[in-house]
Amino acid sequence: MIDANEWITPYLESIFSGLDENDTVVKAARYSLFAGGKRMRPALMHACAVMLEGCGVASEDIALYACALEMIHTYSLIHDDLPAMDNDDLRRGRLTCHKAFGESFAILAGDMLLNTAHEVLLKLALKGESYAKASLNMSQLAGISGMIGGQSIDLESEGKKISVDVLYSLQKKKTGALIEAAVTTPFFLSDAPSTVYDLLKDYSYHLGLAFQIKDDILDVEADQEKLGKSTGKDERDDKSTFVTLLGLDEAKLKLNEEENACNAVLDTLRKDGFNVELLEELTVFNLKRDY
Numbered sequence: 001m002i003d004a005n006e007w008i009t010p011y012l013e014s015i016f017s018g019l020d021e022n023d024t025v026v027k028a029a030r031y032s033l034f035a036g037g038k039r040m041r042p043a044l045m046h047a048c049a050v051m052l053e054g055c056g057v058a059s060e061d062i063a064l065y066a067c068a069l070e071m072i073h074t075y076s077l078i079h080d081d082l083p084a085m086d087n088d089d090l091r092r093g094r095l096t097c098h099k100a101f102g103e104s105f106a107i108l109a110g111d112m113l114l115n116t117a118h119e120v121l122l123k124l125a126l127k128g129e130s131y132a133k134a135s136l137n138m139s140q141l142a143g144i145s146g147m148i149g150g151q152s153i154d155l156e157s158e159g160k161k162i163s164v165d166v167l168y169s170l171q172k173k174k175t176g177a178l179i180e181a182a183v184t185t186p187f188f189l190s191d192a193p194s195t196v197y198d199l200l201k202d203y204s205y206h207l208g209l210a211f212q213i214k215d216d217i218l219d220v221e222a223d224q225e226k227l228g229k230s231t232g233k234d235e236r237d238d239k240s241t242f243v244t245l246l247g248l249d250e251a252k253l254k255l256n257e258e259e260n261a262c263n264a265v266l267d268t269l270r271k272d273g274f275n276v277e278l279l280e281e282l283t284v285f286n287l288k289r290d291y
Contacts, residue, residue, distance in 0.1 A: 001281045002046050004039035008070065011063045015116065028101040028109035033074045035092040040211075040286060041073055041182035042066035047278035048186040048200065051269070055190035064124060065134065065185050068117040072142045073178055075113035078106050080151070134188035141177040150174025154239075162240045168209065175215075176208025183207075196269070203265040203279070210258035210287050213251055216241040218291070220248060259287050 012033065019026050049062040081088040081096040082103060088096055098106035121135035140146060150173025157170065183204040187197045220243055242251040262283050266276040 001278065001285065002043055004043035004046065004066075005036065007046060008039065008042050008063055008066050009034070011067045012070070015067060015120065024101060024105050025108045025112055028097055028105045029074075029112050031100060032078050032091070032097045032109065033071065033113065035094065037092050038286075038289075039070065040282075041069050041178055043282055044179065044182040044207075044279075045069065045185055047282055048183050050278055051274050051276060052186050052190040052192055052196075055192045057186050057189050061124060061127070061131070061189060062186055064120055065138070066182075068120040068124075069138060069178060069181055069185070071113040071117035071120075072138075072147075075110040075117070076142075076147060076151075076178075078110040078113070082106060085151075085155075130188050134185050137188060138181045138185060141181040146173050146177030146180075150177065157240055159238050160240070162245075164245055167240055167242065167245060171209060171212040172205065175212040176205060179208040179211065180204040196272075196274075199265050199269055203262055203269075206258045206261040206265065207283065207286070210255055210262060213242045213255040213258065214287055214289070216243045217248065217251055217255065218289075219243070255287065259283070262287075 016026070016030065021027070045062060045066045049057045049059060053059075077091060078097045080086050081091055082098055089099055090096060094100075096106075097109055101109070118139065121138060125132040125135040142148070144152070150170050153166070153170040154174055157166070162170075180201060183200045184197060187200055190196075219241070242254060246254065263280075266279055266283070269276050269279075
């Protein structure tokens, strides 16, 4: 399985080269962007590119799309941790950006990462129509129709008892949208048939839900030091999660159902002649993790 940190770090460094390293906003952005983490989304994008490598996908372009997506993801974490949102002190095993640099610089660091990500996407879009479609797809999935829309539902739901259906809709957007961007971006740069896009989108839907259910379970069961972020905050903030709505045992059953759905899609892709070995490894890695 690829070390996604090792793969995209040189590309991320090249994007930041030439910027004023003494600028506090740049320091704050780097602090969060290079804090480590699983780099799940870049790893998924790479795995899908490998699966489609016989369909004309260029690896360097995929790395740049992965950088854009990771910057979007990191900006969302910086803003999500702010006192006005989740009010968290820990992220990836150390102080959150606003705790290290103050709220104002954390907000600007998030803004900078989002803006820089779209600079990368626009440059890639200039390469042609397929690139423009890939860039637009990622932007839409990061916006009000995707991640931001999910965060909006999440804020509206605080302190309320919501239905499981609303929770599914919330998490499909908040967590699932950027996973969908990771999984589907290589398709736009390939000459694969449209049926592959439908299968990848289906896989990302089930993986996104499974990933979130696992996160909800870890918030209850995991060791905070190993998890690298605060635990028990869902109960603290009176949030509706798969655990609080279904109970721990039922949430684990749902996790198993979503994992089986992921594997069913990958089985179909394998039968269609695609190499899904890396995607299988990543599915296991992300859904069996204890952090």
